[in-house]
Amino acid sequence: MYAKRFIQLFFIFLITMFVVDYVVDISGVNNYFYKSLLATIIGYVILTIPLTILTILKQKRRFNAATGLTDKSAFQNALQNLDNILILSTVDASGEIASNIVTFKQSHTDENILYIVSDVTSQRVGNIRDNQSVAIATWFDKKTGNRLTSNQIDVDLIVSNQLQQMLKEHSEIRELSDTFKNKVVIQLRIKSVRVESFRDQLVDITF
Template structure:
């Protein structure tokens, strides 16, 4: 228990005892058992109200910290801790799932957009070209277990003449490869992500 919460509980308990004794004295209640019962009931009622209030406030604070604008900062902080490696899952036309390990590069202009360079003849390229969906999860940080994943990813294949135009708009992609012959660029746009770690509660981030 944190010292702050211990002090809060002590003050509430202290006030509760005096309120209970004051009410018993005010109505001139006599008898050991009757006094004990009334003090117990009154004390419980007086004690439960502030404790319930403190619990509700704590839960609201915890919820708000997981859903406010700081979630974007949490996402980017997590991204900075992990390697630029995705487990990229795609789905074939028949519904079969394929998972592969790929390196990625985050867009310099959009936090939720990532790029992957891969062969034009790979199964993941064919799957994304057919249905335009994917799922991703990053490696986790060894110290904190921080990572993020997303099942809500819009995926598209950038090929042929579009490759050079995309490289001009996003030169950061060149860090992934220096040879784009027979290669395509896969663009992954996350609608939302789940940030997790060993220490903290999961945080859902929407973009």
């Protein structure tokens, strides 16, 4: 857990304690059981709301504030208006397809490389070990309909010592998880991508 998140949680906890103590005192409830129940409910509500907001803000960071890339290709322009959420499809050893909604981070140095952090025991990691065929599709922008799809992707699993080195070289990956214990970084190197839109013509981009 990063120091910033620890400090945020500490202040949320501190505020919760003061509010719960104050509300219980003025409630006039004397029964120990009901006082405990009231404190639990109030504390849960106060803790849950800010934690939910922090999680949503973290998961929905937009690329225009995060990426260090300056190339304004159709691909990059589309990414800047999309949340960092995509559908990742993988194939197991028997050929069965599995699709998952995941958050991702674009490389700060290569616009066609995306990173995903996943549990080492997850189905998608197991599928990639067995079959390196993957495909992606992003959400679409509500105003323009911009969306990205690709099934021309080289995929690598970054684990163990390689993972630590990767985190040193690409600190942007750390924004995807508070801890990397028992985690794997899935690196997607897109070879070609299709940019579609309600407004503009379809564009196929090869890297």
